[in-house]
Amino acid sequence: MSIDFDKLVKEQHYPQWNQTPEEVLKLANDYALQEKQLFDTIASVEEPTVENVLNPFTKFYNEVEFPINQITFYQHVSADKKLRDASTEAEQILDQNSIEQWSRYDVYSVLKSLKDKKLDLDPESQRFLDKTVLEFERKGLALTDAKREKVKKLQVELSDLKVKFAKNLGEDTGCVYLTKEELEGVPEVVLKQYEEVESEGQTKLKVTFKYPDIIPLFQHASKGETRKIANIAYGTRCSANEEILTKIIKLRFQIAKELGYNTFADFALEVKLAKSKDTVLNFLNDLRDKLTPVGESELQVLKDLKSKDLEARGLAPEKEFYSWDFAYYDQRLLEQKYQVDSLKISEYFPLQSTIKKMLGFYETIMDAKFVKLSPKPTEVWHEDVEMYAVFKNIKFGTLEYVGVIYFDLHPREGKYGHAANFGIGPGYLNQNGTRKNPETVLVCNFTKPTKTTPSLLKHNEVVTFFHELGHGIHNMLSQTKYAKFHGTNVEYDFVEAPSQMLEYWVWSKNEIRSLSSHHETGKPISDDLIDSLIKTKHVNTGLSNLRQLFFGLFDMSVHSIESEEEIAKLDLFKTWNTLRRDVTLLPDGNNPTKGYCSFGHIAGGYEAGYYGYLYSQVFAADIYYTLFKEDPMNTENGIRYRDIVLKRGGSREIMDNLEEVLGRKPNSEAFLSEIFGKTSHL
Structure with a gap:
């Protein structure tokens, strides 16, 4: 046809x-x-x-x-x-x-x-x-008039504070100024992207807190003092948000109490899959018990690596392995033990080629088609933005136009600094029977291309892109009667699962090879490099997941306060730093930070819900292992998944969809097998 x-x-x-x-x-x-x-x-x-x-x-x-x-x-x-x-x-x-x-x-x-x-x-x-x-x-409408009015006033104040928090984070211009000597070890290709400035009579390089700037510093700066300076500065950015977040959490406590809930977490979880605070805390604490011994074993390997490295360079030994050491020695471990050079691998993932191949995966798995557009200046908000029209049901001759997806992929001043999908235009069924198609946006911050080199994606950035594209595809392929239930408008502790499930493709040998294309030669990545890369999937998985657990436990801790006395004594600084040291296993050398000031997730969107990033991995693993592990490019299973899970959005109970697509109730066996290589239940 x-x-x-x-x-x-x-x-x-x-x-x-x-x-x-x-x-x-x-x-x-x-x-x-x-x-x-x-x-x-x-x-x-x-x-x-x-x-x-x-x-x-x-x-x-x-x-x-x-x-x-x-x-x-x-x-x-x-x-x-x-x-x-x-x-x-x-x-x-x-x-x-x-x-x-x-109200x-x-x-x-x-x-x-x-x-x-x-x-x-x-x-x-x-x-x-x-x-x-x-x-x-x-929102309190079943309460008395006086209580309703009180809840409304609290909600107005809360709304204003959430907007201010996000604005401060979005407008953040934080950076560190370092000499080229201080940045020893950072690859030349990265140094070239830093702006040169005159500071204190010296020429220094400006390292912003945008991911393409700061992450390579943490991974490659060989001087511990440089990493420490950057780590502390990065961890204390947006300090103006401390007072705002404190007020936000206290307001949530007040609202929950007025509505008759014991804690804000009880209120928030009522409409999520987990349903109760006990379910969440049991999940997190049980996972912490399982991960801590793994993390301790991984930490010992990194400590030994650090000791040998300092000795080899003639530097004084250090007893501790600090939080700012993790990314650096994690990278050294990947390079030395697994022969994985992230910059070398990035040469095989030029952005535009990778995008085309990624979209090709979705075209095969879910019977879709992406057509790149040449938008007029008025059809995009910035010249960097790319735009694709999306169609589905190509193979079956019942072709449907399903919507438009935008990619805004490079950092600029004032732009959202992380990676996210914004489902700005949900689809729905008009009352005359026609369909309004969706619009969705991927916002990322990948390195900009230069005159001589395209934007090259490190493998972790490929994973990030595939993840966010998963949200975008969820929005594109959903078809509900009401915008309220379209696409990612599902329970918050499931919303990440479809994207996390799709991450498995970029850890699968054949799929990695298919995605790759060297930016100069066009050749695919070698089997040796792929094999080495795949072996690293669960390197330091204990420490990495303990970090995620820390975020989830901090979120639950501040939103599970029960008494007026406790909330009056709320101390984000103490709670954050105590939990960070205890859970992540990485000491800060008595250099506490204020990372909660840039923790946008719990300021708005994932409050008493950050656990969902780990919780949803249980569902993601179960779907992948059941439908795709044996044949990742299976179109029949892809369409089945598309039409049972993605198409329905939140229009039905998610658990019912999961039981239908899996043919049984979901369980944690695949999740635990993936992380620990065993199948005991959580």
């Missing part, structure tokens, strides 16, 4: 990205007014029906998702500070209005009355109504 994709691409309508700061603020106020008008209309209904309540409600929240997400997304990616500031202000306007409207008892009572009629709705519509009524109740 011959398909004219160029013609199909031209038939689609793509969003415009040319709003001014003034337009962004006007749009925010317009949408806030529209939301109020909707709520006024619903509140006036005396005899609620699907036609006069549910349909207008779902229509509004379907249609408003993309434009609202668009104007609030500029704060993360625009090169124009005025537009970023307007975007941040727009988010505050919209959040405050939303809190006001979702209205008159609207809640109408929706509750509709739910109580026990209508004969289709399952997704019933789920929408049930979840909406629950959202109102989780």
